[in-house]
Amino acid sequence: MRGYLGIDVGSVSTNIVFLSERGEVCEAVYLRTRGQPIRALQEGLGELRRRLPAEVSVLGVGATGSGRYLAGLVTGADVIKNEITSHAVAASTLVPGVQTVIEIGGQDSKLIILRGGIVADFAMNTVCAAGTGSFLDQQAARLGIPIEDFGRLALQSSAPVRIAGRCAVFAESDMIHKQQMGYSLADILAGLCEALVRNYLNNVGKGKEILPPVVFQGGVAANAGMKRAFEKALGMEVIVPPYYHVMGAVGAALLAREKMAARRPSKFKGFGVTEARFQAAGFECGGCPNACEVVELREGGEVLARWGDRCGRWSSSLGLQNVG
Helix, strand or coil: CEEEEEEEECCCEEEEEEEECCCCEEEEEEEECCCCHHHHHHHHHHHHHHHCCCCCEEEEEEEECCCHHHHHHHHCCCEECCHHHHHHHHHHHHCCCCCEEEEECCCCEEEEEEECCEEEEEEECCCCCCCCHHHHHHHHHHHCCCHHHHHHHHCCCCCCCCCCCCCHHHHHHHHHHHHHCCCCHHHHHHHHHHHHHHHHHHHCCCCCCCCCCEEEECHHHHCHHHHHHHHHHHCCCEECCCCHHHHHHHHHHHHHHHHHHHCCCCCCCCHHHHHCCEEEEEEECCCCCCCCEEEEEEECCEEEEEECCCCCCCCCCCCHHHCC
16 A cells, blocks of 8 residues: 555644545544644554555655644655645645634634635634643533534534624533523533634634635534534525544645645655653743743754754754754
């Protein structure tokens, strides 16, 4: 088997996919980062290796997500791209003609506007975490229900209650108030979904032209209550594509496939990196008033790379140009 690896290291989840030469997803691994991105990446690669045939050839590797530079250095990625590009590529490939991408992950929310298959505009949440996966996890835990049941229960509502959704703190306090007034759990959950959708559209989607087809991806797309709330607010169908939870990784793999089309050799270090010992640390540079926080990655005693400085003092000699 020959194909491409796509890696998406985020704040909440680490996702890895193996894409065939024809661009089909053969295997997908989704696991929690739990604040240890290197360990999660190694565990994910180990799980993927166990699922793949003994004779497998990796033709290229793409990395994305908030931990993309770290992932790229650890694995030897051939291409490192931001989440906007990766999600847009995945959406336009799996849902041809898509014009709007709603992506909600563990800590952030994104809106990507595509026109003619090209990213024309985008926005991200900047001041509020309401509606993200972490917030929904917290509310499910507080209500004593598994997060997997959140959407199913919300769909049972016939009269969602009105909950303030301008802020995560206000949404939670208003939800508690509605509980004390005696509203049913289903109506509260459905009301919370609608509140979070209003928050998203008023903040992330403000001033954006949302046209169909609309694709909803990211871990929160598993919540059927959120999907229904978006359809109700937008007045149009919202598509949840296959592999919605690992779309960033799918996009990274597709970008690696595109870059490696010339059959150049991949810089992938091999699945043996699952046994390697990496250490990441940071220090503050005192070279100028910027006081940049420089991140340093070591394998054993060797410094692999440094990044985070604005002037290139540290990253120019051991920088990301070796993996980009």
